[in-house]
Amino acid sequence: MATNLFQFQLNATDGNARAGVFSTPHGDLQTPVFAPVGTQATVKALTPLQLEQLGATLVLSNTYHLYLRPGADLVAEMGGLHRFMQWPHPMLTDSGGFQVFSLAEMRKVDDDGVTFKSHIDGSTHRFTPEKAIAIEEKLGADIIMAFDECAEPHDRVYVERAMQRTHAWAERCLRAQTRPDQALFGIVQGGIFPDLREHSARAIAGMGFAGHAIGGLSVGEGKPEMYAMIEVVNAILPADKPRYLMGVGTVEDLLNGIARGVDIFDCVLPTRLARHQAAMTRTGRLNLLNAVHAHDPRPIDEHCGCYTCRTFTRAYLRHLIVAKEMLAATLVSIHNLYTLVELAKEARRAIFEGRFERFAAEILQNME
Ligand SMILES: [Zn+2]
Numbered sequence: 127m128a129t130n131l132f133q134f135q136l137n138a139t140d141g142n143a144r145a146g147v148f149s150t151p152h153g154d155l156q157t158p159v160f161a162p163v164g165t166q167a168t169v170k171a172l173t174p175l176q177l178e179q180l181g182a183t184l185v186l187s188n189t190y191h192l193y194l195r196p197g198a199d200l201v202a203e204m205g206g207l208h209r210f211m212q213w214p215h216p217m218l219t220d221s222g223g224f225q226v227f228s229l230a231e232m233r234k235v236d237d238d239g240v241t242f243k244s245h246i247d248g249s250t251h252r253f254t255p256e257k258a259i260a261i262e263e264k265l266g267a268d269i270i271m272a273f274d275e276c277a278e279p280h281d282r283v284y285v286e287r288a289m290q291r292t293h294a295w296a297e298r299c300l301r302a303q304t305r306p307d308q309a310l311f312g313i314v315q316g317g318i319f320p321d322l323r324e325h326s327a328r329a330i331a332g333m334g335f336a337g338h339a340i341g342g343l344s345v346g347e348g349k350p351e352m353y354a355m356i357e358v359v360n361a362i363l364p365a366d367k368p369r370y371l372m373g374v375g376t377v378e379d380l381l382n383g384i385a386r387g388v389d390i391f392d393c394v395l396p397t398r399l400a401r402h403q404a405a406m407t408r409t410g411r412l413n414l415l416n417a418v419h420a421h422d423p424r425p426i427d428e429h430c431g432c433y434t435c436r437t438f439t440r441a442y443l444r445h446l447i448v449a450k451e452m453l454a455a456t457l458v459s460i461h462n463l464y465t466l467v468e469l470a471k472e473a474r475r476a477i478f479e480g481r482f483e484r485f486a487a488e489i490l491q492n493m494e
Contacts, residue, residue, distance in 0.1 A: 132268075132309040132336050134368050138478045142360065142387040145477040148337075148368050150216045150268035151307050152208060153183070157368065157389035158473050160380060160466040161186045161218060162397065167201070167211040169463075170397050171455040174213045180432060180464045181471065184269075186218045186392045187211075189261055190225030194244050194251075198264035206266030217267040218392070221258045221299075223274045223313075224341070224373070235275060237291060255298035263305050269370075271339060272299040274313040279347045285317035292341075293329045300333060309336035311370060317342060318351045320358045327362035338363045339370040340388075344379070353382050360387040375466055377408055378493060381486040384473050391470070396462035401455045403447050406462045408469070410494030414458065419444045432464035433457075 131151055138145040148155040161184040162169045162177060169177055169185060177185065187207060192198060204210040207217055223240075226233060230242035239254030258273035273295050277288035292315045303310050312335035316322030330338060340359050343352045356371065363369055368389045374380070375393020383391060396406055405412040405426045412419075412426060425435035426443070434443075434457040446454035469489075476485035 131307055134337070134366060136365065140477040140480050140482040141385065143384050143473070143477045143482045144365075144387055144389060145474045146368070146389060148389070150309065152214060152216045152268050155184055155216050155390075156471075156474060158380075158384045158470040158477075159184055159390055160375065160463075160470045161390065161392040162463050162467075163188070163392055163394045164211065164213075165394065166191050166195070167207060169459070170401065171452070171459050172397075172463075174211065176433075176456070176460060177213070177463075178215075180460050181467045182215075182463065183467075184216045184218060184390070184392075185213050186220065187265070187267065188222070188225060189219045189258065189265065190222035190229065192219075192265060193222060193261050194246055198261045202264040202266070206264075208266065216269070218269040218390075219262050219265050219267040219271065220372070221262065221271040221273040221313075222253055223258070223271075224276050226253055227276045235291075237294070240275075255295040256302040259299050259302040259310075263303075263308065266305075266308070268308060269337065270303075270308045270310050272296045272310060272312050272335070274315060274341055276342050276345070277315070277317060279317035279342055279345055279351075282317070282319060282322075285315070285319060285342075286322060289315045289317075289322055289326050293326070296330060296333055296335075300335070311335055311337040311339050311368075313339045313341040313372070314359050314363070315342045316355070318347050318355060320354065323355050323358045324362060327359045331363050335367070337368040337370060337390075339372050341372050343371065344374045344393075349379075349382075352379075353386065356383060356386045356388065377406065377465065377469060378490060380466060380469055381473070381490060384470070384477075385482070385486055391466075393466075396466055397459045400458035400462045403454070403458070405458055406465050408465070408489050409492050414440065414443050414454075415447050416444075426458075426461050427465075430461065430464065431468070432461045434461040434464075
């Protein structure tokens, strides 16, 4: 669906790294950008105000989860996802494909769609490309994703079959879309096979999506393989549309993705780690439960500008964790998300100033 509500402007490039602005009905996204994940229409342990204050501009939510609970009709009845969860800025929903293939208890895939059992109550459901788009239209995010099949990345026979299916489903998603105020992104698959990735990137790029995503990575393959696949795909995807690397969110992967021309990232890792006492920093991970922090008056990261680091000591955070206080998850989530959100912003500035390579190399050198 051709729509001029979504404009992608490339403002600067530095090597293959790009800085741009993607306009959406709920505001402009400055890229590169990292999106916190709000699986159940909430980024766990954080209010929308806290998300705004840590600098988040884009939030992702999961179609599979919202479809099962509370249901897409209820979200639509409440005015759509933005109003339901009170996030007035840009939002993205995935298509449910990844969760159906990773979470659902039983699934049976055929060329028309997937039948699966809910991981919550065992009830039977069916997703087709048309159904996924209809659900995403009810949810109402600014960026919506095509329904794809995510295969185990090393099994070539399965990867190839899933890729062909993903292409056929992508066409059906485009035909099924009715809302002009949502940007539909196509997803490139192909596992860890360069020729399949190349084939998939050409097929998806030729369909006329508003943006493109690289799916099926960060699912167990090695980092060199992941970076190689990003290079193969981004050499083909059109430069004038945003590129989204799905499910990727560590300091190292963000920098490597940006260096290879990725604009948008999302990942549950920062908030998931935070609920398991782990702080992400530019030099590595910190287990805050560790006894060495018991008397430590320093913040998690002395160079971090987040609310948690400006305010609280490691000793206090460790106390909260030991006492099983809820505030621990909130404060560490603020820090972890800020780390990636701010990294993307600083990368953007470095791209404008033509020093991205040095910026990334300095951080990567200091990683543990
Ligand atoms: Zn911090």
